[in-house]
Amino acid sequence: MAEEFFIQGNEACAKGAIAAGCRFFAGYPITPSTEVAETLARELPKVGGSFVQMEDEIASAGAIIGASWGGAKSMTATSGPGISLMQENIGYAFMSETPIVIVDVQRGSPSTAQPTMAAQGDMMQARWGSHGDYEPIALSPSSVQEFFDFTIKAFNLAEEYRVPVFVMADEVIGHMREKIIVEDSIEIVPRKRPEKTDDYLPFENIENGTTPMPAFGDGFNIHVTGLTHDERGYPDTNTPETHDKLVQRICDKVLNNKDKICSVKSENCEDADIILVSYGAPVRSVVEAVNKTDKKVGYIKIDTPWPFPDEQIEKLTANAKDIIVVEMNLGQMYYEVDRVCKRNSNVHLMGVIGGLLPTPDEILEEIDRVGGN
């Protein structure tokens, strides 16, 4: 029997984490994500998991990476200021190919700005926040149900590709209460333990670029470093080929599987004059606006902002004259949509900041403005 709950988004995220097998959480209090930590502080001891309140977000990111090598699925949750602090260790997780989940309940920004108001200002930080070349995976929930589902999906993707995965929520989704349905059987991806062979190489390019990962204590005696390393994990910082091969593989293991990772949902796009593109909380208003208008308007909801679903979006928008990107910042994913669609369509930005969700009526006005009344 599937179970139903009427809960807050942040609580649903915590519930999803436990369902996905998360048994280690480290975090630091920050609005509007704190309920994720509070819920896990209460629930993790019940399932043999560990909760640690760290001294700051830098330490939180470090602790979940350490815990992941200790053999636990691990997660942290934060908001913009915390994500800024975590970036160096997030880069370390990409370089060391450590599966972790980072939940960002976005708030007004930059700086401390609006702790209790919604925004989507961290989308490019999820993409480019740490230094260097890497390919992140990020999911954006538009409902409490999706915050639950996407948290589970984030853990599965993290294990499958040995990468950090972001769940890019926002204050609206984090704090709203909705009904969620939890199915009896939830698909979860366990970590693959490598076989103990003489020629095991912990950072080898096998299968789809992702090598099975042992836990510390398994007897593999592996060396893990953020320095450029060879397939044994040993530092080799001066050979251009070693660096090129490593970083290329770390990027390719995500890029070569985009068709499996990327997800969009869409409606009425085939013969639409105008297509609205959105993700996260604003999708709720976008759907309502599309249902209300009598113009030929469709919408695309991006579930996975990263890696950016170029192909799906290009295909869906091929016949649209105008595209309006609705997001709660002054243009972030807009530039990605523009990059992909500008040959065929005029791409417009409806960027809303201040903390309030754009309303369906405001979106209808934008449709009128773009489409001509």
Place this chain on the structure above:
Amino acid sequence: MPKENRFLPYLREDRLPHIFCPGCGNGAIINAFLAAMEKAEMDFDNIAMVSGIGCSSRIPGYLKCDSLHTTHGRALSFATGLKTANKDLDVVVFTGDGDAASIGGNHLIHAARRNINLTVICINNNIYGMTGGQISPTSPKGSFGTTAPYGNQDTPFKLAELVAAAGATYSARWTTVQIENLVTSIKEGLKNPGFSFIEVATQCPTYFGRKNKLRTPTAMAAVMKANTVFKSAADRMKPKDLEGKIVVGEFANTQRDEFTENIDKISVEKFGKKTLINSAYTTEL
């Protein structure tokens, strides 16, 4: 044929030669650690090492155990996650004065406050070696570095005392001149079921020595030896007379609740559930 070092089986021989400079204290400290590890009757296969960035943080990379070479200053936060996720592991952290006391200072005092069962070897050479001789938070007042061309004006941290005050259940300081004492303290630290901090004052002839007219390791060792005051004697001395001295001895040796045991206790006592180990590898939770 030179006699083979008896600790060679613990090393990743395929990583040799190492990157340490001639005269560096790291070799003596690795020897001291391995001797202490044997004396403490530890299972080397159960040891996992964590380190940050700097010369001392390169040590785990040469030892044949699971080793996590992390970001600058953050080793203790990674170690906290690793130890909490699998408290059966013996987790050892190698760090330096810049790594532990400057960029990682906050993690250091909080790990001590938690009394998490980690053994931290902090190799204090009073300078940033890896980046070429800049002053550190433990550089003596008046010493020279590439970022203190007119002499360091700042007062250095006393790390072993700081960590003891922050709540470590074992804290000690020795120099590379007192290897036997160092071995004993590392052994004590490994056996202590709580946060153990062993500071080792060491020589960096390449940078500290060059900038401070102590170009040879023997000259540096002689100065260290001359400046050493045992804690029992230091306790009876005036602060003024202790300026520029290296006080050696134990600064904490006590017992209190350990962090990961407390986490486990809540799970077991309140919910009848032991903290899971290696849960990532299963779907049967």
